[in-house]
Amino acid sequence: MTPVTAAESLTPELAAARALGDDALVLAQRLGEWAGDAPVLEEDVALTNIALDLLGQARTLLSLTGDEDELAFLREEHEFRNVQLAELPIGDFADTTARQLYFSVYQELLYAALADTGGALAPLAAKAVVEVAYHRDHAEQWTLRLGDGTEESHRRMQRAVDGLWRYTGELFEPLDGLGVDLPGLHPVWRERVADVLGRATLTVPGGPDRTPWAAGAGRQGVHTEAFGRLLAEMQYLHRAHPGASW
Amino acid sequence: MTTTAEHTAPGRAASAPPPDQGELQAAFDDAVAADTRIEPRDWMPDAYRATLVRQMAQHAHSEIIGMQPEANWITRAPSLRRKAILMAKVQDEAGHGLYLYSATETLGVSRDDLLDKLHAGRQRYSSIFNYPTLTWADVGAIGWLVDGAAITNQVPLCRCSYGPYARAMVRICKEESFHQRQGYELLLALSRGTPEQHAMAQDAVNRWWWPSLMMFGPADGESAHSAQSMAWKIKRHSNDELRQRFVDICVPQAEVLGLTLPDPDLRWNESRGSYDHGAIDWSEFQEVLRGNGPCNEQRLDRRRTAHENGTWVREAAAAYAAKHAADQDNAHEEARA
Numbered sequence: 001m002t003p004v005t006a007a008e009s010l011t012p013e014l015a016a017a018r019a020l021g022d023d024a025l026v027l028a029q030r031l032g033e034w035a036g037d038a039p040v041l042e043e044d045v046a047l048t049n050i051a052l053d054l055l056g057q058a059r060t061l062l063s064l065t066g067d068e069d070e071l072a073f074l075r076e077e078h079e080f081r082n083v084q085l086a087e088l089p090i091g092d093f094a095d096t097t098a099r100q101l102y103f104s105v106y107q108e109l110l111y112a113a114l115a116d117t118g119g120a121l122a123p124l125a126a127k128a129v130v131e132v133a134y135h136r137d138h139a140e141q142w143t144l145r146l147g148d149g150t151e152e153s154h155r156r157m158q159r160a161v162d163g164l165w166r167y168t169g170e171l172f173e174p175l176d177g178l179g180v181d182l183p184g185l186h187p188v189w190r191e192r193v194a195d196v197l198g199r200a201t202l203t204v205p206g207g208p209d210r211t212p213w214a215a216g217a218g219r220q221g222v223h224t225e226a227f228g229r230l231l232a233e234m235q236y237l238h239r240a241h242p243g244a245s246w
Numbered sequence: 247m248t249t250t251a252e253h254t255a256p257g258r259a260a261s262a263p264p265p266d267q268g269e270l271q272a273a274f275d276d277a278v279a280a281d282t283r284i285e286p287r288d289w290m291p292d293a294y295r296a297t298l299v300r301q302m303a304q305h306a307h308s309e310i311i312g313m314q315p316e317a318n319w320i321t322r323a324p325s326l327r328r329k330a331i332l333m334a335k336v337q338d339e340a341g342h343g344l345y346l347y348s349a350t351e352t353l354g355v356s357r358d359d360l361l362d363k364l365h366a367g368r369q370r371y372s373s374i375f376n377y378p379t380l381t382w383a384d385v386g387a388i389g390w391l392v393d394g395a396a397i398t399n400q401v402p403l404c405r406c407s408y409g410p411y412a413r414a415m416v417r418i419c420k421e422e423s424f425h426q427r428q429g430y431e432l433l434l435a436l437s438r439g440t441p442e443q444h445a446m447a448q449d450a451v452n453r454w455w456w457p458s459l460m461m462f463g464p465a466d467g468e469s470a471h472s473a474q475s476m477a478w479k480i481k482r483h484s485n486d487e488l489r490q491r492f493v494d495i496c497v498p499q500a501e502v503l504g505l506t507l508p509d510p511d512l513r514w515n516e517s518r519g520s521y522d523h524g525a526i527d528w529s530e531f532q533e534v535l536r537g538n539g540p541c542n543e544q545r546l547d548r549r550r551t552a553h554e555n556g557t558w559v560r561e562a563a564a565a566y567a568a569k570h571a572a573d574q575d576n577a578h579e580e581a582r583a
Contacts, residue, residue, distance in 0.1 A: 025326075032320040032329070035336045036313035037548070039556025040563075041347070041357075044313065044340035052333050059326050069325050093559045148569065149562025156558070237324040237382055244440050246325040246432075 004070050007081055007221075012177025014065045015081070017121055019175060019219060020110075021061030022082035025072060026227075027103060028054035029234055033090050043093075046138055050100070053131040060124055073238035077228050078221040085167040087218070087227040091160065094146055094153070098160035100139035105192050106171045107132045109185045117179040140196050147200025154201065161197060162205045169210030173219055278479050283409035286352040294478055297471065298408050299353050300369070301480065306346035307364045307371035309339045311545050315379040316388060324382060331428050332385060338421045345417065349410040365550045373531070374461050376539030383436055383443075383450035389429010391451070391458040391496070397422050398492045399462065402482040411480075430499065437504045444504075451500070452508045459523070460531045462489040468528075493521050 007015050031051035038044040062068045085103060090096050111132055114125035146157040172186040194204045238246075270289040277284060284290055317336050323329035347357040363369040374392055379385065400422065403415040436447035463469055463485040475481035483491075493512075500507050511524035533539065 029321060032317075032333055035317040035320055035333070035340075036310075037552040037555075039552075039559035041310065041340055041343055044310075045337055045344065048333055048337035048340065052330060052337065055326065055330050055333065059330070062326075072326055073324070093556070145563045145566040146559070149565045150558065152558050153562030153565075233321050237322050241324070241440060241442060244324075244443055246328055246435060246439075 019081035025058035104136035165205035386432035
């Protein structure tokens with residue numbers, strides 16, 4: 001089997017591109033689990049559409065650093081550099097909405113800044129930021145509806161935003177080679193997220209946004225238990241037929 | 247809303263005396279004969295409306311139930327390109343469901359009513375989706391054979407006498423023909439791949455061929471709704487005619503694929519200029535229709551569960567809309583004061 005180029009031997013810029021590609025791939029994989037099971041038909045369309053946008057971003061980014069299929073299907077857990085937020089199970093619609101809010105606000109800020117760097121990833125970022133603005137709008141609209149809907153939806157949405165909060169700090173860890181001041185985007189992210197949560201009558205979570213243990217080490221190749229199962233499902237067919245073309 | 251009584255012929259002033267039934271029926275018959283489209287506000291016989299609701303609802307339900315067997319492979323697609331194609335396809339199916347429910351709503355029924363009937367087992371979806379997708383090659387076989395059969399059935403519906411249905415079908419057929427080609431291309435890659443991949447493709451075609459032929463419905467002599475639907479120009483060709491057209495298209499395509507069709511009686515008939523095929527096992531068709539197919543319960547349960555799990559979300563959206571409609575009203579009140 002062809003060995004996949006280890007992230008450590010890539011230039012910092014390509015290693016960063018691979019990390020962002022992993023974020024997009026893994027979240028697309030999670031969102032793809034919703035197809036056919038969304039609460040309303042319009043959301044089957046919307047969630048699959050977001051998944052497709054992310055998968056498109058992933059393919060472009062991963063292809064910069066190697067063969068997209070080898071990278072997706074032949075790496076093991078510890079070789080993936082995605083943030084843990086992207087890999088967590090889909091949960092209920094509130095969990096999915098909360099993750100989409102946190103992630104899309106982050107991605108919109110990141111891609112906008114990346115587009116401004118003028119570096120090799122700038123054209124991709126400029127294209128992706130337009131897509132991501134829709135993802136953010138979609139997440140925001142549902143956060144408002146669930147937060148300010150019924151008692152039940154409010155309770156579920158508050159639980160979801162609280163539960164995922166400890167995975168958000170990792171999003172703003174510095175990523176070498178990107179040319180973007182990620183820690184510098186963190187306060188803007190907090191402000192934007194707090195604004196949406198406030199309008200949705202939700203409380204901004206007060207707990208830590210990372211923990212000393214599991215949460216927040218995806219960029220170092222440390223993942224959650226759920227991630228191994230995600231990869232097992234995603235990779236099994238490709239791995240069962242070594243060298244086959246599809 | 248399920249009433250049909252409010253529908254009147256277009257273009258009549260409110261004060262004019264209501265036209266009698268015979269006059270309306272004659273105008274409708276003339277429109278059908280002249281191949282003019284019947285539109286939602288036109289008068290139509292109750293039975294015509296009921297037939298359309300039955301057929302269009304079944305079609306819409308088939309699109310959304312049909313997402314399940316294919317979505318079954320989204321998370322396991324063996325390359326990122328195939329994953330993207332499959333996701334886009336399943337998304338198209340949700341979109342087709344939306345167009346078709348909307349087109350059906352023009353007949354005075356709501357999407358919620360139709361979904362309730364589907365969930366209660368009172369409206370059908372295509373029996374083909376009661377078969378399982380056991381391997382990746384099934385995704386290709388569904389594209390080539392199931393979507394191919396659907397297109398053969400649906401292209402004539404683009405000329406159906408009911409305007410909203412015909413127009414929805416134009417768009418749907420364009421997308422379906424992409425799906426069909428993508429499925430074919432998937433199978434071609436497998437057939438020309440490793441021996442294991444080739445065997446996977448052959449096995450899928452063996453399992454999907456006969457159920458695909460059954461998609462055209464019972465033989466002409468046995469079809470309950472055909473004659474009236476043909477007279478109304480909802481349907482343009484008989485079941486057997488369309489089935490034959492499909493067989494004639496598939497046989498040479500299978501040869502190019504390097505796969506065989508599981509019918510020893512399949513052979514060219516010079517005098518008819520068509521392929522003869524073996525007898526269809528209609529008892530299997532009837533069993534699946536009665537609910538005894540491999541996945542009938544599973545598909546409907548999955549659909550009901552998704553709907554039930556989404557109840558709190560739909561309630562939240564409705565509550566939010568109601569609250570904020572009230573806010574807007576208050577804002578208008580204040581502006582006026």
